[in-house]
Amino acid sequence: AGFFNFSMYNYNMYKNKVFLAVFAFIILTGITGFSLHARGATRSGEIRISSADNSYGSQSVIVLGPNEESAITISKYYKGRVTHKKLDVALYRIQQPDLLKFLTYTKTKGENGYDNYKNAPFNVSGLDFITNFTFEGSAEQKISLPLEGTGMWLVRATLDGADYNDAILLRSDTGVMVREGNDNTTLFWGQSLRTGKSISQGDVNIYNLENTPKVLSSGVFDATGTVRQPLNKQGDIAVITSGEDISVVVLNL
Numbered sequence: 602a603g604f605f606n607f608s609m610y611n612y613n614m615y616k617n618k619v620f621l622a623v624f625a626f627i628i629l630t631g632i633t634g635f636s637l638h639a640r641g642a643t644r645s646g647e648i649r650i651s652s653a654d655n656s657y658g659s660q661s662v663i664v665l666g667p668n669e670e671s672a673i674t675i676s677k678y679y680k681g682r683v684t685h686k687k688l689d690v691a692l693y694r695i696q697q698p699d700l701l702k703f704l705t706y707t708k709t710k711g712e713n714g715y716d717n718y719k720n721a722p723f724n725v726s727g728l729d730f731i732t733n734f735t736f737e738g739s740a741e742q743k744i745s746l747p748l749e750g751t752g753m754w755l756v757r758a759t760l761d762g763a764d765y766n767d768a769i770l771l772r773s774d775t776g777v778m779v780r781e782g783n784d785n786t787t788l789f790w791g792q793s794l795r796t797g798k799s800i801s802q803g804d805v806n807i808y809n810l811e812n813t814p815k816v817l818s819s820g821v822f823d824a825t826g827t828v829r830q831p832l833n834k835q836g837d838i839a840v841i842t843s844g845e846d847i848s849v850v851v852l853n854l
Contacts, residue, residue, distance in 0.1 A: 645765065646766065649676045649677065649678060650766055651674050652665075661704075661767075662771060666794050667795055671746045673746065674742070684739035685739050686761055687737055688742060689733065690736075692730075692731040692746060693729060694728070702723070705814055707811070708811055732747060752772060753769060753772075755769050756768045775793065775803070777839075787831075788829050791848075801826065804820065804822065804842055805830065807833060808837055808838050818831055818836075836852045838852055
């Protein structure tokens with residue numbers, strides 16, 4: 602299994618790759634090899650956290666546009682007949698370093714010859730707690746969240762005080778198109794999703810996330826809303842900031 606499985610508007614044009622985000626980064630699914638939580642609970646991929654209109658898979662990062670509904674769906678995939686009796690959902694406000702830590706992975710070679718990717722347990726202590734919800738029974742739950750403005754939040758869903766899963770919600774007004782050219786550069790073009798106009802300020806940082814977050818290159822958007830960066834196959838994601846707004850683009854995951 603791979604590290605991330607995501608859906609995006611992705612097409613090739615004369616050997617150039619084009620990625621559209623925020624919409625490109627809608628789903629980052631299931632980091633494999635779930636680890637033990639600090640309190641002894643087990644992170645389980647069978648707990649599915651997804652956007653409100655997608656209950657068929659679990660999403661590690663859920664991206665919302667500025668006008669999209671602030672809601673998620675939480676369900677449980679059961680291999681047997683045992684069902685849970687209580688669902689607890691906690692919501693935390695997070696910052697960019699938390700996002701990078703959440704997505705950081707280690708890579709090992711599996712018995713089948715494929716790479717295995719794992720992430721470390723994510724510690725929520727010290728995060729800005731917003732609110733929590735409790736639901737009795739095992740039914741699928743659609744939950745409206747009190748998200749204000751743009752930013753990032755972490756959702757932790759726990760079943761019967763034991764198995765849990767996490768997801769990050771990222772609400773952004775910045776959409777970014779990324780085009781991989783034939784001149785060993787990558788072109789980023791940013792625009793406001795509210796106005797459709799090119800962003801006039803902001804920067805991009807390209808990260809490799811293996812073992813620890815590492816900045817591979819950085820750049821500043823010019824007056825046309827574009828910036829070029831050296832093409833680097835080690836780049837996992839690009840983080841774009843424009844004022845108080847943040848957006849993320851998947852590059853090579």
